[in-house]
Amino acid sequence: MKKLYIETYGCQMNFADSEVVAAILKDLYDLTENIQEADLILLNTCSIRDKAEQRIHKRLQELEALKKKHRTLQVGLLGCMAERMQEELLQTEPVLNFIAGPDAYRDLPHLIEESANGDAKFNVLLSEEETYDNIMPVRYDLNGVSAYVSIMRGCNNFCTYCVVPYTRGRERSRSPQTIFMEVEQLLKDGYKEVTLLGQNVNSYLWEQDGQTMNFAQLMAAVAEMSPDLRVRFATSHPKDISDELIETIAKYDNICKYIHLPVQSGSDVMLKRMNRVYTREYYMGRVRKIKELMPDCAISTDIIAGFCGETLEDHEQTLSIMREVGYEYAYMFKYSERGGTMSAKRFKDDIPDEEKTRRLEEIIALQGELSLASNQRDVGKTFRVLIEGTSKRSADQLYGRNSQNKVIIFPKGNHQIGEYVDVTVTRCSPATLFADE
Ligand code: 5AD
Numbered sequence: 001m002k003k004l005y006i007e008t009y010g011c012q013m014n015f016a017d018s019e020v021v022a023a024i025l026k027d028l029y030d031l032t033e034n035i036q037e038a039d040l041i042l043l044n045t046c047s048i049r050d051k052a053e054q055r056i057h058k059r060l061q062e063l064e065a066l067k068k069k070h071r072t073l074q075v076g077l078l079g080c081m082a083e084r085m086q087e088e089l090l091q092t093e094p095v096l097n098f099i100a101g102p103d104a105y106r107d108l109p110h111l112i113e114e115s116a117n118g119d120a121k122f123n124v125l126l127s128e129e130e131t132y133d134n135i136m137p138v139r140y141d142l143n144g145v146s147a148y149v150s151i152m153r154g155c156n157n158f159c160t161y162c163v164v165p166y167t168r169g170r171e172r173s174r175s176p177q178t179i180f181m182e183v184e185q186l187l188k189d190g191y192k193e194v195t196l197l198g199q200n201v202n203s204y205l206w207e208q209d210g211q212t213m214n215f216a217q218l219m220a221a222v223a224e225m226s227p228d229l230r231v232r233f234a235t236s237h238p239k240d241i242s243d244e245l246i247e248t249i250a251k252y253d254n255i256c257k258y259i260h261l262p263v264q265s266g267s268d269v270m271l272k273r274m275n276r277v278y279t280r281e282y283y284m285g286r287v288r289k290i291k292e293l294m295p296d297c298a299i300s301t302d303i304i305a306g307f308c309g310e311t312l313e314d315h316e317q318t319l320s321i322m323r324e325v326g327y328e329y330a331y332m333f334k335y336s337e338r339g340g341t342m343s344a345k346r347f348k349d350d351i352p353d354e355e356k357t358r359r360l361e362e363i364i365a366l367q368g369e370l371s372l373a374s375n376q377r378d379v380g381k382t383f384r385v386l387i388e389g390t391s392k393r394s395a396d397q398l399y400g401r402n403s404q405n406k407v408i409i410f411p412k413g414n415h416q417i418g419e420y421v422d423v424t425v426t427r428c429s430p431a432t433l434f435a436d437e
């Protein structure tokens with residue numbers, strides 16, 4: 001059988017999609033981890049920031065050398081960059097045999113065959129229905145403990161800075177039946193944790209024969225499949241994080257006490273300009289509700305520094321909401337203008353790059369303090385950890401995560417990967433908890 005090598009960039013959705021792609025191609029190709037022996041190389045790409053795209057252009061240049069050595073090698077590009085740049089990409093990147101957008105993966109066998117004679121092909125059609133519903137992903141993460149399950153695709157929110165609604169199309173939910181079947185199979189295969197994935201999982205909605213299922217109900221149903229299974233989810237939009245959802249997370253021991261709740265900015269002026277449709281006060285109300293029902297719940301966020309027209313006062317507001325929430329973790333970015341988005345059309349990208357960097361560094365430094373303070377509060381506490389693997393630093397140490405999604409490193413003893421173990425935290429760094437004996 002021919003060999004397939006997939007490289008995945010960007011978000012968790014892309015990792016889940018690469019597993020769907022591996023499944024679509026499983027009768028034609030075996031996966032390999034050795035790029036040198038590949039007959040087909042696929043890059044699953046991200047367009048969210050310019051830097052992500054620059055990295056791919058560089059990678060494609062590197063692949064040219066490989067293609068010269070291996071004449072029948074085919075190279076395809078998948079994901080958001082395919083959708084954003086369309087056939088223009090085939091002209092600027094001659095190494096590519098074909099490109100396929102996020103809703104065109106069922107067409108891959110056809111694209112591969114059609115482009116084998118040297119004529120570059122593309123399919124970037126978006127769909128209002130495609131959820132790869134009936135496809136059982138091929139898991140190529142090797143830990144066998146934790147898996148992603150995609151429950152919806154696309155986004156309807158149109159935050160003004162974001163390219164995703166254009167590259168991944170309209171929001172659509174996958175049927176609960178196929179989600180349950182996939183989780184059932186994971187349980188049979190010994191998996192212990194699933195992360196329910198979508199750009200905005202809170203707006204999951206399935207309607208059939210007058211019956212509906214929302215995200216809180218779906219997650220409760222998944223949690224009830226096995227008390228031994230941990231359930232996580234990503235990503236939530238603050239506008240749809242309902243009381244019902246918070247109550248459901250609180251009610252089930254096996255739904256993890258960790259919520260990624262991207263705030264983007266602490267300033268109402270910026271939030272409005274970003275079309276986030278909530279205010280700082282509304283966001284803080286949701287945080288208070290979470291903390292009231294689950295004092296031990298960890299909250300993480302995404303933050304954009306230097307959005308169009310951001311004043312120093314707006315930036316201060318971001319620092320102050322970070323302190324007010326006390327985030328456990330944050331993904332922090334400089335604003336990067338993306339062609340075709342509302343902010344590119346309507347607002348000037350007017351914060352100089354050095355100033356964006358300065359603000360970002362302040363945000364990163366503050367988050368470092370907040371993460372360390374949060375970890376220090378955990379010293380002396382006992383947590384149940386799901387063991388994911390052997391520590392990179394020492395074969396005598398294992399690592400896993402607690403419900404709050406924090407990594408804990410502890411001595412191996414007689415423990416096995418995939419087991420739950422209770423450990424007591426003895427010390428910490430800003431990024432990690434340690435439970436030494
Ligand atoms: N520039 C910088 N960051 C962005 N994000 C999305 N679009 C942009 C952009 N144009 C960030 C947001 C989002 C995360 C996935 O990426 O914070 O939540």
Ligand code: SF4
Nearest residue numbers: 155157158159162164
């Ligand atoms: Fe982009 Fe906003 Fe949709 Fe997230 S919710 S994918 S930031 S448009």
